[in-house]
Each structure stands twice: as C-alpha cells, then as structure tokens.
Amino acid sequence: MRNLxxxxxxxxxxxxxxxxxxxxxxxxxxLVLANSAYQHAPSxxxxxxxxxxxxxxxxxxxxxxxxYRHDLSALDTRRALRDFADATRDADIAVVYYAxxxxxxxxxxxLIPVDARLQRDTDVYDEALSLDRVLVAVEPAKLLRLVILxxxxxxxxxxxMKRTVASRGIGRGLAKVEPTSPxxxxxxxxxxxxxxxxxxxxxxxxTVALSKHLTTPxxxxxxxxxxxxxDVLKSTGNKQEPFVxxxxxxxxxxxxxxxxxxxxxxxxxxxxxxxxxxxLALQVGNRAAWDAFLAQHPDGFYSSLAKLQLEKIGAExxxxxxxxxxxxxxxxxxxxxxxxxxxxxxxxxxADAKAAEQAQLAAQKAKEQAQQQAAAAEQQxxxxxxxxxxxxxxxTASPAGTNVASLTPATAPADLxxxxxxxxxxxxxxxxxxxxxxxNSSQRSLSQFNRYAGTKLDVKVxxxxxxxxxxxxxxxxxxxxCEHGFKADGDKCSxxxxxxxxxxxxxxxxxxxxxxxxxxxxxxxxxxxxGDERPARQGRQSGGAxxxxxxxxxxxxxxxxxxxxxxxxxxxxxxxxxxxxxxGCRLVYRGGGGPHVDANAEVCN
Numbered sequence: 202m203r204n205l206x207x208x209x210x211x212x213x214x215x216x217x218x219x220x221x222x223x224x225x226x227x228x229x230x231x232l233v234l235a236n237s238a239y240q241h242a243p244s245x246x247x248x249x250x251x252x253x254x255x256x257x258x259x260x261x262x263x264x265x266x267x268x269y270r271h272d273l274s275a276l277d278t279r280r281a282l283r284d285f286a287d288a289t290r291d292a293d294i295a296v297v298y299y300a301x302x303x304x305x306x307x308x309x310x311x312l313i314p315v316d317a318r319l320q321r322d323t324d325v326y327d328e329a330l331s332l333d334r335v336l337v338a339v340e341p342a343k344l345l346r347l348v349i350l351x352x353x354x355x356x357x358x359x360x361x362m363k364r365t366v367a368s369r370g371i372g373r374g375l376a377k378v379e380p381t382s383p384x385x386x387x388x389x390x391x392x393x394x395x396x397x398x399x400x401x402x403x404x405x406x407x408t409v410a411l412s413k414h415l416t417t418p419x420x421x422x423x424x425x426x427x428x429x430x431x432d433v434l435k436s437t438g439n440k441q442e443p444f445v446x447x448x449x450x451x452x453x454x455x456x457x458x459x460x461x462x463x464x465x466x467x468x469x470x471x472x473x474x475x476x477x478x479x480x481l482a483l484q485v486g487n488r489a490a491w492d493a494f495l496a497q498h499p500d501g502f503y504s505s506l507a508k509l510q511l512e513k514i515g516a517e518x519x520x521x522x523x524x525x526x527x528x529x530x531x532x533x534x535x536x537x538x539x540x541x542x543x544x545x546x547x548x549x550x551x552a553d554a555k556a557a558e559q560a561q562l563a564a565q566k567a568k569e570q571a572q573q574q575a576a577a578a579e580q581q582x583x584x585x586x587x588x589x590x591x592x593x594x595x596x597t598a599s600p601a602g603t604n605v606a607s608l609t610p611a612t613a614p615a616d617l618x619x620x621x622x623x624x625x626x627x628x629x630x631x632x633x634x635x636x637x638x639x640x641n642s643s644q645r646s647l648s649q650f651n652r653y654a655g656t657k658l659d660v661k662v663x664x665x666x667x668x669x670x671x672x673x674x675x676x677x678x679x680x681x682x683c684e685h686g687f688k689a690d691g692d693k694c695s696x697x698x699x700x701x702x703x704x705x706x707x708x709x710x711x712x713x714x715x716x717x718x719x720x721x722x723x724x725x726x727x728x729x730x731x732g733d734e735r736p737a738r739q740g741r742q743s744g745g746a747x748x749x750x751x752x753x754x755x756x757x758x759x760x761x762x763x764x765x766x767x768x769x770x771x772x773x774x775x776x777x778x779x780x781x782x783x784x785g786c787r788l789v790y791r792g793g794g795g796p797h798v799d800a801n802a803e804v805c806n
Contacts, residue, residue, distance in 0.1 A: 258415070295341070322364050415429070419459030430444075430675070531554045576661060622663075
C-alpha cells in the first residue's frame with residue numbers, strides 16, 4: 202500500500218497526459234479549390250498561389266488525403282465535390298478550402314467557376330455552385346466539418362449582370378450563414394457583407410494567417426481562427442475581419458493532434474506558498490496584512506516586494522497627515538488675521554502655514570515616488586509569474602535596500618502594456634497611441650472595458666490576465682461615441698446628411714426647418730434718459746414751445762439747446778428769437794416753459 206501511494210503522483214501525471222491527447226486523431230481529408238483564370242472576368246493573381254500554400258500546409262500537417270484542384274469549370278467542380286464526398290465517408294475530419302470569386306444572391310452564397318458568364322441574375326442557379334452543395338460533400342465526416350472560403354472579393358459580375366426581377370438582391374461579399382449540421386464550422390475571410398483584400402504579396406492576408414496558425418499541433422480550431430483574425434486585422438489596418446459561423450462542443454478540436462511526450466513528475470515549488478500569502482496580503486492591502494506577511498516571511502524576493510508596499514502605505518498616510526496639518530495651519534492664520542492679533546503672532550502663524558504647505562508638497566512627492574516603485578515592482582512580479590508560473594523568482598534573497606524594480610523579466614513591461622493598449626483600441630475602449638506607457642488614460646480605458654465587459658481586472662497595471670480578457674472579445678466592447686452631427690456607422694462615425702429643408706436638431710435627428718418670417722421695420726422706441734440728462738430733456742420741451750412761435754428754425758434750435766447745458770456752439774431760444782450762446786456762457790434749466798416763460802436761462806460768468 203505504501204509503495205502504491207508513492208506511485209500515485211506518477212500515475213496521475215500519466216493519466217492526465219494520455220487523457221489530454223485528442224481522441225479524434227483519425228482519418229483527415231481535405232479538398233483545396235482555387236480559381237484564378239476566369240474566362241469572362243478579369244483574372245485573379247492570388248487564388249492559385251493561396252491554394253498551393255494551403256495544400257502544402259495540410260500535407261505537412263499529416264492529412265491522409267489532400268486533393269488540390271485549380272481553375273475548374275462548373276462541371277469539373279461538381280465532379281471534384283462528388284469524389285471528395287466519397288473520401289469523407291470514413292473520415293473523422295473533412296476540410297474544404299476555396300479561393301476565388303463568390304457571390305450572394307437573395308441571401309444564398311455561391312462559388313463561381315472559371316467558365317461562368319452570369320449575364321443575368323438567374324444564371325447563378327445554373328452556372329455557379331451553391332455553398333449548400335459544398336456542405337453536402339463534407340457531411341459524412343464524423344467529428345469536424347470545416348469549410349474555409351477566401352471568396353469575399355469584389356465581384357465583377359455584380360456590376361454587369363441584368364436583373365430579371367428588380368427586387369432580387371445581390372449583396373456585397375457573402376451572406377451570413379448558420380450551419381444546420383452539428384460540428385460544422387464555416388470560415389469567411391471577411392465578415393458577412395464585407396469584402397476581403399488580396400494583399401500586396403503573392404498570398405492574401407487571410408491565407409498567410411491560416412498557414413501560420415491553423416495546423417498548430419494541439420491548438421483548438423476555434424482558437425486558431427481567433428489568432429488568424431488578430432493577424433488579418435493587424436496586417437490590414439483593421440479593415441478586414443475574418444469571421445467564423447457555426448459551433449462546436451466543449452472539447453478542444455485541433456486539426457493536428459499534439460504528439461505524446463514523456464512527462465516528468467511534477468516538482469513542488471517552495472515559493473508557491475509564499476506567493477499565495479503575498480497575493481492574499483495584496484488583496485487585503487493594509488499595514489496589518491503586510492506586517493503579518495513579513496512576520497511569516499521576513500526574507501526573500503516577496504518580502505522585498507512587501508516592504509515596498511509598506512513604504513507606499515506609509516507615504517500615503519504621511520501625505521494625508523501633511524494635508525490635515527496644512528489645513529489647520531491655514532485656518533489658524535486666517536483666524537488670527539480676522540481677530541486682528543498682534544503682528545508677531547500673525548507672522549508666526551503665516552510661517553507655520555507656509556512650512557506645513559512645503560511639508561505637504563514633500564509628502565505628496567514621496568507618496569508618488571513610493572506608488573511608482575510599488576507599481577513597477579508589482580508589474581515585474583506579474584510578468585515573472587506569467588512567463589514562468591511554476592518557477593521561483595530569479596532572486597529569492599534580495600537584501601534590504603535592493604531596488605526590486607531593477608529585476609529584468611522575460612517580457613518587458615512596456616511590451617505587455619503596449620499589447621494591452623493595442624487590444625483595448627481594437628475593442629473600442631482606447632483611442633490613444635499604444636506607446637507602452639500605462640498612464641491614467643490607459644487605466645481609464647481598462648476601467649471602461651471592465652464596465653462594459655463585466656470584468657473586474659486590476660486597472661493599475663497591465664497584466665497578462667487583462668491581455669487575455671481583452672483578446673477574447675471578438676468585436677467592439679465599448680460603445681462608439683460620436684460628436685453632434687455625426688452618427689455611429691459600424692466602427693466609424695459618419696456625418697448625418699439631411700434632405701433639403703431639414704437640419705440636424707439638438708437630438709441629432711433631422712428636423713424640418715421653419716420658413717423665415719419677412720423682416721419688418723421695428724417701431725422706434727424712446728429710450729429712458731439718465732438723470733443727468735433731465736435738464737436737457739426739459740430744454741427740448743421748452744424748445745418745442747418756442748418752436749411753435751419761431752417756426753422751423755426754432756425747432757432746430759430747440760433740438761440743439763437740448764444737447765447739453767454748457768459749451769460753445771449751443772443755441773439759446775426764447776419766444777422772440779434764437780441765437781448762439783455767447784462765449785463763456787452756459788444754459789441753466791429753471792423749469793416751467795411756455796409763452797413768455799423761458800425754461801432755460803443764459804448765465805455768463
């Protein structure tokens with residue numbers, strides 16, 4: 202019994218090793234079709250090259266049968282699919298790869314052979330091959346039926362073919378499809394309704410990524426297509442996004458099984474318990490937790506990290522105390538000034554307030570420095586744990602005073618931060634430049650990702666957990682926010698264009714504009730005179746009375762007399778005549794006014 206217990210770890214390791222081997226390492230067959238030399242449309246350069254690369258990739262991966270055909274007519278394509286259906290009857294995995302032109306009519310997808318003319322929209326039913334016909338060819342496979350279409354190119358037939366029915370729709374790219382058979386995946390080089398690029402080289406970006414990831418030993422086919430998607434988005438500047446339709450079960454389904462190698466018995470890591478204690482103290486995050494950790498683990502790599510965390514807490518507490526002291530000193534200074542205390546008491550209070558303010562600034566600087574050191578050390582620890590989770594840290598006996606942040610991990614923090622920033626930008630949560638600087642903007646972006654993705658990632662550092670979580674999202678997570686006058690159009694903001702007579706309102710909707718009323722002359726309204734102008738106003742009233750006696754000249758003179766009560770160039774009027782005010786004289790208002798009573802009098806010094 203004792204010997205059996207000693208063998209338990211080894212038996213467990215062997216069971217896990219052999220149990221992890223895929224159970225479907227059986228017969229695998231593939232059909233590769235590529236059409237470039239179209240007879241009634243411009244030739245394509247890359248499909249034949251792409252087909253050759255995929256045929257070699259599948260052969261090198263150990264497929265039992267790889268049938269490569271190119272530039273086939275409609276009849277030859279049907280024969281190739283018929284022969285391939287016979288090969289899939291006893292196969293576990295069946296793969297069909299097609300490169301060339303494809304078309305979508307009325308929601309159904311068709312592969313276009315090289316002899317197709319497609320002069321009318323109905324010709325597609327006779328001259329092309331439906332995607333359903335391809336699915337029939339892979340139907341007998343037991344465990345995985347995979348159809349890969351690099352056919353989302355711009356279709357030259359769509360521009361020239363005649364429409365027999367005006368309502369018959371001919372789409373751009375290929376239409377979305379939902380496989381009805383289980384264990385079936387259909388992969389497009391571009392999302393439904395979008396077109397794919399041929400690329401600048403000999404092969405399309407989609408095929409280059411496929412040849413790199415699809416046949417990785419032991420890699421689940423769904424994750425392989427996820428890596429393909431990432432590579433194509435990167436190489437096309439986020440203009441082309443491959444897409445996979447269908448679903449599989451919970452088990453991994455690699456196209457190439459992983460080779461069985463002898464596994465050594467697991468070796469216990471003495472640092473594992475210390476690391477768990479450290480992470481627990483990090484979650485608690487107060488001084489008592491770190492004191493307890495250091496009491497249990499006074500030396501080593503993690504103890505140095507714990508001391509940095511304690512220094513950060515001490516600096517934060519010192520900064521808070523300095524802020525409080527500065528507030529009290531300022532309040533005392535203001536109190537003494539308000540009471541009118543003696544000058545020496547006020548001077549002492551002002552000096553204390555200034556000293557407290559300087560101490561506050563110094564404490565803030567020390568706090569920021571301690572926070573940066575602790576964050577850098579934590580980032581280093583996360584990177585080391587990600588690159589070698591079962592290994593002990595490079596230095597397990599770091600003496601006091603050693604700068605833990607100077608340790609060099611296998612992956613630089615800036616590279617990890619840059620990767621997280623890039624992925625956050627892909628899902629619409631980060632709009633800045635991926636420079637590897639994990640600043641406040643990057644932290645807000647990851648916090649926004651947490652909000653809309655329902656995750657609880659630590660935003661203070663860029664971690665591998667955050668990178669994996671963001672990469673797992675296939676499309677935009679954070680909503681697209683557009684300025685006024687623009688609306689969300691996919692992953693871009695497009696300007697709102699209203700028809701004539703309509704304009705964009707405050708709700709970002711087109712609203713009918715009201716016709717402008719014709720301009721009319723506004724009635725003249727009298728403005729209220731200031732108090733200083735009252736004599737002048739009375740003068741104008743007096744002048745008006747004089748105008749009745751003196752005619753038009755009197756009216757003009759009265760208007761001139763009302764301008765001011767003194768100064769040259771003024772006119773004095775009474776019931777007899779009007780004349781200029783003599784030099785050195787001024788008008789003085791006396792009130793009244795009327796026949797033989799002057800409201801203004803000329804006064805000379």
